[in-house]
Amino acid sequence: MNKGSKVAIGIAALSFLLVGCGKATSSTSSKSSSSEALSGKVTAVGSTALQPLAAKAGANFQAKNSKVNLTVQGGGSGTGLSQVQAGAVSIGNSDIFAEEKEGIKADKLTDHKVAVVGMAPVVNKDTGIKNLKMAQLKQIFTGKITNWKEVGGKNQKIVIINRAQGSGTRATFENAVLKGATAVKSQEQDSNGAVQKIVSSTPGAVSYLAFSYFTSKLQAVSINNVTPTDNNVENNKWQIWSYEHMYTKGTPDKATAAFLKYMDSKTVQNSLVKDMGYISIHDMKVTKDAKGTVTQN
Amino acid sequence: MEQTNFQLKNQKTQSNDWSARLHHATRATREDWMGKGISYLCIGVIILVVASMLWFITSKGIATFTQNHVSLVKFLTGTNWAPDQGQIGALPMIVGSFAVTFAAAIVATPFAVGTAIFMTEISPNRGRKLLQPVIELLVGIPSVVYGFIGLAVVVPFMRHLVGGSGFGIISATFVLFVMVLPTITSMTVDSLRAVPRHFKEASLALGATRWQTVSRVILRSATPGILTAVIFGMARAFGEALAVQMVIGNAAIMPKNLISPASTLTSQLTTGIGDTIDGTLPNNALWSLALILLLMSLFFNALVRVIAKRGQLKHER
Numbered sequence: 001m002n003k004g005s006k007v008a009i010g011i012a013a014l015s016f017l018l019v020g021c022g023k024a025t026s027s028t029s030s031k032s033s034s035s036e037a038l039s040g041k042v043t044a045v046g047s048t049a050l051q052p053l054a055a056k057a058g059a060n061f062q063a064k065n066s067k068v069n070l071t072v073q074g075g076g077s078g079t080g081l082s083q084v085q086a087g088a089v090s091i092g093n094s095d096i097f098a099e100e101k102e103g104i105k106a107d108k109l110t111d112h113k114v115a116v117v118g119m120a121p122v123v124n125k126d127t128g129i130k131n132l133k134m135a136q137l138k139q140i141f142t143g144k145i146t147n148w149k150e151v152g153g154k155n156q157k158i159v160i161i162n163r164a165q166g167s168g169t170r171a172t173f174e175n176a177v178l179k180g181a182t183a184v185k186s187q188e189q190d191s192n193g194a195v196q197k198i199v200s201s202t203p204g205a206v207s208y209l210a211f212s213y214f215t216s217k218l219q220a221v222s223i224n225n226v227t228p229t230d231n232n233v234e235n236n237k238w239q240i241w242s243y244e245h246m247y248t249k250g251t252p253d254k255a256t257a258a259f260l261k262y263m264d265s266k267t268v269q270n271s272l273v274k275d276m277g278y279i280s281i282h283d284m285k286v287t288k289d290a291k292g293t294v295t296q297n
Numbered sequence: 298m299e300q301t302n303f304q305l306k307n308q309k310t311q312s313n314d315w316s317a318r319l320h321h322a323t324r325a326t327r328e329d330w331m332g333k334g335i336s337y338l339c340i341g342v343i344i345l346v347v348a349s350m351l352w353f354i355t356s357k358g359i360a361t362f363t364q365n366h367v368s369l370v371k372f373l374t375g376t377n378w379a380p381d382q383g384q385i386g387a388l389p390m391i392v393g394s395f396a397v398t399f400a401a402a403i404v405a406t407p408f409a410v411g412t413a414i415f416m417t418e419i420s421p422n423r424g425r426k427l428l429q430p431v432i433e434l435l436v437g438i439p440s441v442v443y444g445f446i447g448l449a450v451v452v453p454f455m456r457h458l459v460g461g462s463g464f465g466i467i468s469a470t471f472v473l474f475v476m477v478l479p480t481i482t483s484m485t486v487d488s489l490r491a492v493p494r495h496f497k498e499a500s501l502a503l504g505a506t507r508w509q510t511v512s513r514v515i516l517r518s519a520t521p522g523i524l525t526a527v528i529f530g531m532a533r534a535f536g537e538a539l540a541v542q543m544v545i546g547n548a549a550i551m552p553k554n555l556i557s558p559a560s561t562l563t564s565q566l567t568t569g570i571g572d573t574i575d576g577t578l579p580n581n582a583l584w585s586l587a588l589i590l591l592l593m594s595l596f597f598n599a600l601v602r603v604i605a606k607r608g609q610l611k612h613e614r
Contacts, residue, residue: 048571076571078580086575102381103577159462164547165381166572166579182382187464187546187558190568194543201453202462 039067040255046073046080046093047168048191049117049210050244053276054093054263060272061262068255077101077168084109084247090256092247095168097290106290108249114263115244116279117210119173120228121221122195124205128153131222137177140206143184148204160186161198161207172242173208175292208240212277230279236286236294243288244278351591358588361385361581372585378549378565380579387586389551393559394593396466396552397541398534401473402481406527408474409481410516416482417489418511435479444543447472452544459556464546467555472540477530484529488522489515521608525601532597536590538563562586 044054055072062070075083077094081104084092095117098106121137123129127148132140139145140158149155162183163170169192174183189195192213199205200217211228214220220228223238232238246260262268269280288294322330361367367385375386412432416424451471456463492515500510516523538561546558547568566586573580 074571078572078574079570082574101574102579103574164568164572165379166569168572182379185548185550187462187548188560188568189547190542190571197448202456205462 037067038065038255038258040069040253042068042070042091042256042259043089044070044072044091044093044246045075045083045089046091047077047095047244048074049095049168050093050115050246053115053244053273053278054246056276057263057268057272058259060268061259065255065258068259070255070259076166078166081109081247084249087249090248090252091260094245094247095242096171097243097245098247099290100171109247110249110252112246112248112260112263113243113281114246114260115269115273116233116241116281116284117212117244118228118230118233118238118241118279119169119208119210120214120238120240121177121223122199122207122209122214122218123221124199124201124203125217125219126154126203127156127206127219129221130219131225134177134223137221137223138179138181141174141178141183142181156204159202159205160184161195161202161205162186162188163195163208164188164190168242169208169210173240176240210277230283233279234283234285241279241288243281354584354587354591357581357584358591359585360576361578361585365578365581367578367582372582376551380569380573380582383578385578385582385585387562387582387589389549390560390562390565390586391589393466393545393552394535394561394563396559397469397473397545397561398531400466400470400555401477401534402527402531404470404474405478405481405530406523409478409485409526409530410523412478412482413485413489414511414516416486418507418515432479432482435475436483440476440537440540443472443476444540447540447544455556461556462546462558463556464544464558465554465556466545466552466559468544469541469559469561470555472544473534473537476537476540477534480533481526481530484526485519485523488519488526491522492518521604524604525608528597528601528604532594535593535597536563538567542567562590566590 042058044058051072051074058070058072062068072093077096078101080089080092080094081098081101082092083089085104085108092109094101098104098109098111121132129148129151132151136145136151140151141160143160145151146158147155148158163173165188167190187198189198189207192209195207195209196213196215196218199207199209200215209218209220211230222228223240226232226237228238228240233241246263248256248260252260264281266282269282273280285297286294287297361372362369372385372387373391374388375384376388377384377386378389379385412428416428447468451468452463454463455461455465455468455471459467496514496518497510500514501507505513541561542564545560545564547560547564548558549560549565550558552559566583569579569583573583
């Protein structure tokens with residue numbers, strides 16, 4: 001008998017022992033909590049802005065419910081909404097209301113708001129800009145102002161960096177700032193990460209980012225002297241923000257429902273959501289509907 | 298006892314042997330059939346996959362024109378790309394794709410041919426030991442890495458050199474130049490090696506110098522092969538998405554010069570596809586872009602075939 005086969009037999013014996021142990025422990029645990037034994041497959045697909053939070057929360061949820069097979073994927077809000085509408089996934093993650101997306105039958109979907117994300121204009125540090133008026137910001141993104149000196153900055157050409165057409169972040173920004181006007185054609189990047197990198201390295205660059213992507217290498221801009229902070233979002237003094245939605249179709253199965261309940265729980269909302277740079281929906285003092293109308297809670 | 302039984306059986310089979318051999322397939326024949334079956338099956342599966350892909354992309358791509366009733370002429374000549382507002386003029390992307398492809402091929406070809414001549418004619422030994430591994434390495438580097446280098450090195454360099462934001466056709470050309478170089482070089486090397494030895498010997502015997510031999514005999518007779526290499530390089534450049542997307546700036550506007558942001562068919566596809574809904578105009582429009590890409594790569598393949606055929610005729614003459 002050679003060395004290899006001896007080792008193989010050893011491993012086989014060991015695994016038998018381990019399997020035995022595993023069975024023993026699982027049978028005892030199922031006795032103690034048989035009523036809560038959730039099982040099933042949950043797939044959440046969509047928004048890349050929500051993805052980090054959903055993935056982290058999903059991992060924590062799975063640690064407690066080992067029989068649930070939970071997967072979180074990106075792909076974009078459009079993908080999330082169309083996949084959940086087609087019934088291909090259990091949860092569709094989206095940055096925007098289903099009503100805002102052409103081709104989605106919003107009345108067939110159920111909205112679960114799990115977090116709030118604030119967004120703010122960001123500029124390259126060289127521009128010397130720290131505050132802008134809302135009207136100026138609109139003029140910049142519609143191409144009426146093309147040099148930073150016109151708004152009190154350096155004599156430097158403005159380089160606009162947009163997100164891709166159809167992106168949730170862009171839709172939120174344009175709803176709040178352009179209010180129906182058409183943005184000037186410019187560079188388009190497909191992720192927050194790319195925008196962050198390009199704005200911090202390109203002189204004269206301006207774009208917009210979710211709060212969690214701010215770094216010391218770029219300047220977040222105040223609007224009408226309101227600073228982009230969580231507190232200002234919560235009372236709607238800062239108006240560029242959106243919900244992170246988890247959409248389901250029809251009645252969600254038990255595992256999906258439990259995960260959605262977990263997302264809304266204090267464990268997630270008070271720690272995980274804040275730790276990862278989102279704003280808890282429990283802290284919001286206002287409510288926004290799909291048409292953008294804001295009401296006090 | 299057993300042994301005699303066995304012998305008896307053996308005799309029996311031997312008496313039937315000839316008819317059996319003549320009427321039944323041997324093991325070798327059956328293996329032959331099986332081999333044939335397996336290869337036909339594999340071919341069948343591949344044909345099915347290719348055919349269904351062609352069908353899928355085509356049916357999705359023409360939906361823009363059949364379901365959304367956008368006119369084909371407007372799609373191909375329009376310059377306003379705003380699918381969310383129902384405007385789908387794809388000309389900026391078509392122009393962008395062709396611009397980066399041709400520019401990269403024009404820049405890369407002299408370098409590739411020069412390298413190939415060095416590797417086959419000037420210093421075959423060092424060529425094989427030093428340059429071959431370098432070229433193979435360049436092929437193996439994933440395109441996202443090229444894109445990263447482009448974003449971190451080429452874009453700032455261009456910004457300092459020519460001004461602007463640094464994103465644009467010229468940065469994309471630089472990145473694609475490095476990406477298509479190995480393709481063009483290695484295929485050119487193959488075609489130079491395929492030039493018959495007696496061509497070279499006859500030229501040298503007539504008193505031609507090495508440069509005269511290389512430029513007038515070897516390059517001339519390898520021209521079809523080199524053209525094929527360039528077209529393969531262009532096909533790669535045309536289809537490259539990630540690396541280009543990272544450095545070209547993705548602005549769906551008609552490129553006015555080489556240093557302003559532009560976009561290509563592939564870069565629009567990768568940025569847009571996640572944010573569109575199946576069956577709506579923005580989504581169908583992206584499929585139409587994919588259809589253009591597919592048709593272009595078919596065109597490149599057809600071109601390679603035509604050139605190869607013409608080249609063969611020349612050699613025979």
